[in-house]
Amino acid sequence: MQLLNTILALAAAAAPAAAYIDGLTSAPATASAGQTITATLHSSIYIQNFDDYGVVWGLAPASINQGNCGTCVGRRIGYTNVFGPQAGVTVPPNGDFDVSVTIPEGTQAGQYALVAGASYLVGASGVTGFHLYNKTITIA
Secondary structure (H helix, E strand, O other): OHHHHHHHHHHHHOOOOEEEEEEEEEOOOEEOOOOEEEEEEEEEEEOOOEEEEEEEEEEEEOOOOOOOOOOOOOEEEEEEEOOOOOOOOOOOOOEEEEEEEEOOOOOOOEEEEEEEEEEEEEOOOOEEEEEEEEEEEEEO
16 A cells, blocks of 8 residues: 555656756857857657756867766857746747857967856756757858
């Protein structure tokens, strides 16, 4: 009986599936300092409640090894709110969506990693963290 009560309690507390950001699918290969570019992120359905709060955008050296620095975004160049009524972008349940990112004036020419760090909270566990995605971009 106790097992049945536990199962019923867990089922009642289970949250519906939600979308989460799972990739940076495209960004321009080249850009100029001061230019606003369009980066495309992708979302997918997750089996439980999953909240993305925002995306921290950064420019890092092209040689960045996120295995050695799992949460490095390099030089912070922007932030996109994706949560709540003040969200700057609506994350679709499943698919691509575009975000405008400005390359700061004065950025030196060279090859960089454009890094998107998506902050999140997962369901009843309360696990938080960042998913990081990047694309190579050349600043001319």
